[in-house]
Amino acid sequence: xxQQLVFRAIAxxxxxxxxxxxxxxxxxxxxxxxxxxxxRPAVAKHLNILRExxxxxxxxxxxxxxxxxxxxxxxxxxxxxxxxxxxxxxKLANLKQSVEMDDE
Amino acid sequence: xxQQLVFRAIAxxxxxxxxxxxxxxxxxxxxxxxxxxxxRPAVAKHLNILRExxxxxxxxxxxxxxxxxxxxxxxxxxxxxxxxxxxxxxKLANLKQSVEMDDE
DNA sequence: ATAATATGAAACCTTTCAGTTTCTCTTTAT
DNA sequence: ATAAAGAGAAACTGAAAGGTTTCATATTAT
Numbered sequence: 001x002x003q004q005l006v007f008r009a010i011a012x013x014x015x016x017x018x019x020x021x022x023x024x025x026x027x028x029x030x031x032x033x034x035x036x037x038x039x040r041p042a043v044a045k046h047l048n049i050l051r052e053x054x055x056x057x058x059x060x061x062x063x064x065x066x067x068x069x070x071x072x073x074x075x076x077x078x079x080x081x082x083x084x085x086x087x088x089x090x091k092l093a094n095l096k097q098s099v100e101m102d103d104e
Numbered sequence: 105x106x107q108q109l110v111f112r113a114i115a116x117x118x119x120x121x122x123x124x125x126x127x128x129x130x131x132x133x134x135x136x137x138x139x140x141x142x143x144r145p146a147v148a149k150h151l152n153i154l155r156e157x158x159x160x161x162x163x164x165x166x167x168x169x170x171x172x173x174x175x176x177x178x179x180x181x182x183x184x185x186x187x188x189x190x191x192x193x194x195k196l197a198n199l200k201q202s203v204e205m206d207d208e
Numbered sequence: 209a210t211a212a213t214a215t216g217a218a219a220c221c222t223t224t225c226a227g228t229t230t231c232t233c234t235t236t237a238t
Numbered sequence: 239a240t241a242a243a244g245a246g247a248a249a250c251t252g253a254a255a256g257g258t259t260t261c262a263t264a265t266t267a268t
Contacts, residue, residue, distance in 0.1 A: 004117055007114060007115050007117075007120070008115060010111060010115075011111050011112055011114075011115035012255090012256085013108055013111075014256090016111070016184070019188070020187075023187075023188065023191055028214075028215090029214070029215065030213085030214065030215085038256090038257070038258090039257075039258060039259085040214090040215080041215095041216085041217085041257085041258075041259085042256070042257050042258075044215075044216075044217095045255090045256075045257080046256090049255095062214090062264095062265065062266075063213065063214045063215070063264065063265040063266065064213095064214060064215085064265095065214080065215070065216095069188075069191060071188045071191045071192050072192060074185055074188055077181070077185060078185055080120070081178055081181060081182055081185065083124075083127075084123070084127065084173075084175045084178055087127055087173060087175045088175050088176060116225090116226085118226090132244075132245090133244070133245065134243085134244060134245085142226085142227070142228090143227075143228065143229085144244090144245075145227080145228075145229085145245095145246085145247085146226070146227050146228075148245075148246075148247095149225090149226075149227080150226085153225095166235065166236075166244090167234065167235040167236065167243070167244045167245070168235095168243095168244065168245085169244080169245070169246095
């Protein structure tokens with residue numbers, strides 16, 4: 001299932017950090033690597049996993065590969081989350097309240 | 105960081121499935137195990153990880169331990185997600201549209 | 209042409225993870 | 239009192255994850 005690849009991708013703190021970084025614009029592998037204390041191949045692997053999860057797209061430009069955030073893929077997570085909205089205490093309290101109001 | 109424990113917890117499909125199951129009410133370890141094709145200790149480990157992520161609370165009742173969903177812990181994920189809202193194409197389009205409307 | 213830059217890819221290592229089996233403990237039912 | 243049910247914990251296994259080093263390839267700059 002491809003949904004799993006998104007959850008997998010966002011499970012790692014380094015990858016979430018990369019996502020934040022890419023939110024301000026396209027970056028090359030070297031650029032991204034400079035911001036982390038790990039080797040280039042390690043970062044490249046993280047980017048691959050982000051790509052597999054659909055969270056990042058790559059564009060080739062000369063000898064560089066520019067990575068761009070693809071936040072639409074987060075919709076999967078968002079939808080999963082929304083299922084649980086109805087079970088939040090606050091929501092339940094609100095619902096309870098409105099039910100009580102209906103009684104009056 | 106405790107935030108990481110939530111992301112870790114929801115990364116596994118079995119654990120997400122357990123969460124869905126618990127959304128309909130408290131369940132004992134044996135109950136939950138019956139719904140999966142794995143041994144009881146395996147499920148117990150998943151429940152521990154969910155507990156570490158704050159997503160599940162346990163209540164002791166007799167010889168049973170009843171597990172209850174604690175969906176408030178998902179707020180962490182929800183807030184993380186919301187940061188990326190502004191980068192969604194749709195949102196950007198909407199924003200752009202409202203800006204254009206302001207010009208008129 | 210040659211050197212430097214940017215990256216891909218393979219091989220390897222170590223740790224974590226998901227799962228099992230086995231044993232023990234506590235609580236209830238007979 | 240004894241047996242059965244529910245669960246915790248430890249030891250082990252295989253696979254996946256995160257990382258490194260090393261080598262090869264494509265593109266740009268001198």
